[in-house]
Amino acid sequence: MTAEQEEPHVDTLHGRGGNRLLWPDLPHGLRAEIESRLGSSVVAAASRAGGFSPGLASVLRLADGRQVFAKAVSSAPNPVSPGIHRREAAIAAQLPASAPVPKLLWSHDDGDWVVLVFEALTGDSPTLPWVPAERDRVLAALTDLGAAMTPAPPGLDVRPIDVLDEEFSGWRGLLDRPDPRLAEVDPWAAERLADLATWETHWLTAARGETLLHGDIRADNVLLTGDGVYFVDWPAAMVGAAWVDLVLALPSMTMQGAGEPEELLRTHPLARSADKDAITAVIVALAGYFVSKSLQPPPPGIPTVRAFQRAQGLACLRWLRVRGL
Structure with a gap:
């Protein structure tokens, strides 16, 4: 296997x-x-x-x-x-x-x-694997969140998305410091490493914007109540393009059974006006983040996070192949 x-x-x-x-x-x-x-x-x-x-x-x-x-x-x-x-x-x-x-x-x-x-x-996190009705509620709520947070509310002391630039350099790091385990994780990524590193250099320009982003939307940071969808855990909040929260959320949603990310992206209002190459650059950078992190030892007290990151990294790489990279 x-x-x-x-x-x-x-x-x-x-x-x-x-x-x-x-x-x-x-x-x-x-x-x-x-x-x-x-x-x-x-x-x-x-x-x-x-x-x-x-x-x-x-x-x-x-x-x-x-x-x-x-x-x-x-x-x-x-x-x-x-x-x-x-x-x-x-x-x-x-x-x-x-x-x-x-x-x-x-x-x-x-x-x-x-x-x-x-x-x-009073509410619960989405059912996992995702069920279509709850998935669609959350995706619709992401549209509303993007609209409500554009432009970012004045007076907020929140960092621009540039704060991720060091973290989103995983492919360049692997190109500079090769790791033979990359071929075991994904042979295609190992073969395309130089191309991925080049694409990665474009992610920041692509992702800048004026929307307040959550930065870490996944099922365990969502609460479904009788009257709405709430997003919890905001320490990763930052300011960037409105569609970035959607792109960052889709790998975990895909890994947890929500459907194919390209199909979910293609039909989502936040992505309609986004440049295709800009989205690809962010997916590449996100894949590099997850894959490179998954090759590191687990941080103290958080033993399972590397497996979670690896699963999302693989979802990103499959997504990139669907996009024709």
Whole structure:
């Protein structure tokens, strides 16, 4: 069985890190601080398994009947994770009230542990593998999100998409520092490495724009409620072309059974006015990011993310072949 034919493990399919902290795992003093800020004790906690952060991600039920969604992480499992939570807190606090995102109620930072507390919405992540009705709801919501966030709301302290330029240099890195494992991952990519590296140089010019992008839309960052579609986890927010969120989302959606990315792209309003070569350049850069990352050791505390990245990288490469690269 080739790499392309391998069926992803169920945790890969569902984007689960399997590394969540539970409410009792938090230090006693931190739990006391959270309950003090909430003004009520926690009587139950339901963990949300999707995603890769090695921290708490739970709906907390309080003694007074309220519910909130809480995230908390320290530097112990992964030294980068608290910084990601800090950035999410800063961005979530700035997002307009009309944005389809849960409201940030408050955050806490003691220098190591970072806690974010949001309103708890009644809903669920999309069913995986994707079912057509939910897929279509999310794709339609992406259209609405792009329209609502163009131009980016004024006053937001959010980076331009240029912030990804170093990360989106995977093919050039592999060209400079060859890795024989690339041929095992995808022989076509190994044979076309120089061409892929050339295409990759064009991605940034192609992706610049004036839309506030989520930057990491996948099933575990989507919440379906009775009255709408909400997008959660915004630390990767940036400003770029309106169609970029769609292109970044399609590899994971494809890997999780939503359908062929080219067909979904071709029929989507966000892509209608986008230049074909511009989209190809971004897919190439995204493929290089995922494939090159998948060849690295897993980051501390996040053991399953490399398999998830590899599966998306392979989806990108198949997509590029469909596009005639």
